[in-house]
Amino acid sequence: MNTAYDVLAVFCGPDGRHGNRLGVVRDGRARPDEASRQALAKELGHSETVFVDDPERGVLDVYTPSVRLPFAGHPVVGAAWLLDLEVLDLPVGEVWARHDGEFTWIGARPEWAPPRTLRQYGSAAEVEALDVPPPGVGAPPAERGRLYAWAWEEEAAGRVRARAFPGRGDGVDEDEATGAAALLLTALLGRALNITQGRGSQIMTAPGPDGVIELGGRVRHLGSGPLTR
Incomplete structure (x- = not known):
């Protein structure tokens, strides 16, 4: 199976270095079921991989190499930046985002x-x-x-x-x-x-x-x- 994906560094330092690696599959239809998504997240080996099920509405599905997550901070910040969206849709609910110069922000609940x-x-x-x-x-x-x-x-x-x-x-x-x-x-x-x-x-x-x-x-x-x- 051929799946296109992006790799981002999220929460980079002031010099643009470091940041946590994030895999983003922009077309979630390429991996439509949970088992294949989990397998890809494990293969990529990043802390998280996010699958975009609707790029206009920002519907996201997040996985670590071993578990599916209803929410995770750096995948949502990274996806908001990549998709240039102000609202994202996750299992926990709507997450608002804003872009302020070099920073991307989301509003989340602890x-x-x-x-x-x-x-x-x-x-x-x-x-x-x-x-x-x-x-x-x-x-x-x-x-x-x-x-x-x-x-x-x-x-x-x-x-x-x-x-x-x-x-x-x-x-x-x-x-x-x-x-x-x-x-x-x-x-x-x-x-x-x-x-x-x-x-x-x-x-x-x-x-x-x-x-x-x-x-x-x-x-x-x-x-x-x-x-x-």
Whole structure:
């Protein structure tokens, strides 16, 4: 089967580097069933792959290499940028997006994010020195091992250093940039954050009205092509 797809980097740093890789299949009809979508997401090996079922209405279907997700931050930000849409349709409901210069923003609710252990460390250096924990280690079993390690870099300015370990055992040992975890941390702290995650990705957040949190970052197009299988 020949499936055209794009690869994006979402939540890039100020220098345009880093960002979490995202696969986008613009024509979801090429992989119409859940099994074939899951197989492609596993083959591509990105933290998430998103299938676009309606490019005009922004109907999205998101997969990790091992599970289907009703919502994930960096796939929605990336798809909003690629499709140039202001509204996206996901199983959790409508997600509004806006484009502000170099940043693409979405409005999301923290309750859409899968549960994680948000573990605070004493310094950014401690976070950077962490080893990747084995799958399932670092969080209660109910949270599937998801660990979001964070520390203040500059608390007064809302600057955070973070790393994310999904613990799924599907080949993705560490997420370079995790929008859903940023939502949870923003809700916990109740303030806007400027998060540096992974090797140098940047995630911006801002609490809004009615429990909605804006989640934003830079997106780059890395390439596109067919996957024959």
